[in-house]
Amino acid sequence: MKGLAPLFLGIFGTFAFSWVGLTVIPNWQIGHLNPQSDEEGTDIYPQPQSGMFQRGAHVYAANGCIYCHSQQVRAEYAGADIERGWGNRRSAPRDYIFERPMFLGKMRMGQDIANIGARAPAEQQSPAPPGAASPAASPSGATSPAPSAAPQGAAPAGGSPAAKQSQSPPSAASPASAGSPASAAVASPVASPASSPPKGSPPPGTKTGLASPSPAAAANATPAEKTAPSSGLQIAGAPWPIQTIGEPPMYSAAWHHVHLYSPRSINLDSNMPSYRFLYQKRRISDARSADALQLTGSDAPPEGWEVIPTYDAKCLVAYLMSLNQSHPLNEVRSAGGTPSATGSTAGSPSPAAAGSPRASKMKTQ
């Protein structure tokens, strides 16, 4: 066996070298991050998710969403992610510390959804860009606890700089309580007052005027539609301006359900498969369920029938609504102004250097 020891040692050594170098050392460097908080120990971000979110993550894994959707926003110098409105700052390791399994994603046949729960509808996608609605038409002003100025994503924290929400004001308020960990409790009736708008939006077919999402209209619609008691499982819809073409507000829970059920009814160019097997078509027994999808056209079920999400679908949407990296991180510079203003940053390739002391210590790439 003489002369073989070097071979065996070499084979082991090369493996060990790579293993230590690429997994153990990174684990030592960024494997034990804690949530950040401000001086008083409040405004903790991120916070652990549980219950429906965890199950939703497994539905996400089971159906291979990761093969088309990434969940990472690249820095301004590295790509157009921020300009596309996929986030207001780059993603950092700390954003993910509670995620398991974690879906970073390597392919974008679909959009990046790192901030889908917080996303402003800055992009088209839907026939009626909600951004078009004037900020004044603050959604359901009566029910939404805080109008656009105080993004609920930062809810636990009075002190969080709302200004850093770089998205346009009406939409920045989007994440709603879904994004806030407080609502993470399993099946808690998150259906806080704010949850009504998606369900409250006009029934299929009714076309309210595009530009008139007046609070009054929303308010009127709400009670009318709330015939069935809220199941409590419906995750809070966002207090977006009611948009109209018979569709729920963009990126609201109700919108996600319709989108998952029939992507091309929302965006004709979409290449996403539909996930109808996550939904159930059933005869309306008593009254139309509060969860029933607001489907239009050929997707709409026949008279007397309704399409309702399964528990898996609700969990998946709860998970999607929880994806929110809009909270500022000390080590990452948030984009200053509106997304369009970031176009001029090509000359500054090192945002990390500009950050806090922590940034230089733990330099994210």
Next chain:
Amino acid sequence: MNATGIPLKEPSVSAAAGATEQLERAYIDASTRVPVLMFYTSAMAWLILGTLLAGFVSFKLHEPDLLSNISFLTWGRVRPAHMNVMVYGWASMAGMGTAIWLMARLCRTVLRYPLLLVAAAGFWNLGVLLGVGGILLGDSTGYQWLEFPGYAAIILFVAYTLVASWAVLMFRYRRGEQIYITQWYLLGAFLWFPWVYAAGQLMLFVVPVQGVLQPAVGWWYANNLLFLWFGAIALGTAYYMIPKVIGRPVYSYHLATIGFWSYALFSSWTGMQRLVDGPFPAWMITASIAAMILSMIPVATVGLNHHMTMRGYFPLMRYSPTLRFTVFGAMSYTVFSVIGLLISLRSVARYVNFTQASIAYSHLGLYAFFTMVIFGSMYYIVPRLVGREWRYASLIKLHFWASAYGIGLMTLMLLAGGFLQGADMENPSLAFTETVETVLPYLRGRSLAGILLTASHFIFAYHFGLMLLGLGRTSTVPTFLNPVEAETSGGH
């Protein structure tokens, strides 16, 4: 052992082997017959299944409404099913079959207790079956190439332990002092795989690492599986087949040594370049890009070695199926590495990150390189196991050209489509759906390439089936692709 007195340690290069040696080889081949055929047959079945799944995946990607209402046929489940069938069903099983046979030949030992290896193959099949079933039923873990749920992974690991112990034991009981370079690669592969697999499983599922380190470990695993397992088997096989078929020793043993160690050292450090611009410390990605650049050393040495070995013998590719497939695969290793390097440079990665180009890269590695080499080795090994020669030269030719054109077209389509997709994605004034529409025509082209590959696999499976049923030619002359006008040395 080596009648021609070549100073290089290639034990089996011998055009005029003595009668005893012939007999010894026959014994060894006979002892490997059942397990290796078992591995090959299973691999062929998985290849056909994986090919059908691949076609389905490819068409569904541009026809999203195709059978989308059935949960286990949704795109996001069929895709990982396809990948895992190919990786663990086809590639691993075929690779193990070839590796076992080569190990027995090179160690000049009879394979003892072959039935235990058959059992291992059975277990492995069971693991893949459960894993793929689990994925289709919604039990996927969501980590690339590690989608198999835990119960399947553990079965795979047990089966693998059996196979690897056999390989290492064979090595332990080898006869002859010399160790050929192929044995280095195979020994490396057999030892690396369990470590890499165990490390991946442990760090992702047993004691999971935090947050972003999970995808990092995932890519580290997938990359090392590609290089240290599949790549090592394929390079070892090429080092055996090329000299063997042309009847000429490896050009330089020193180059081979340098190639092996630099390969082990540098290629195992790549992988993080796929996470470029992600939420990671910059040094991780930079280290992998540097390793990609340094990987050009093994690429150059291995390529040069094969080239110099082949010099003057390239015309033999006209006749020998094994040589044609193996040389194609060995050349693809260079192409695979160079393209891999190009798309990992930051300036380029910016455009190909998150696009179909990364699929092109995986297919170059796993198909153009690994699978083609393994096809070549099967054309060499199967006749020696069943005692028959391949029946139709025309089918072999069809198989080769359909595979070669298929993978070539697929790579071009995915690379070109990926670049355009990435360029569009960089332009925020284009709606996102437009970036997808840009790539759709290329995906249709890829489906076309997939049809070619499907045809090639069915042809090969049919031919392989004939051999298995004993319907090959009974002849002492191997099947040549073209009638041999001149005398050629060596086997086929």
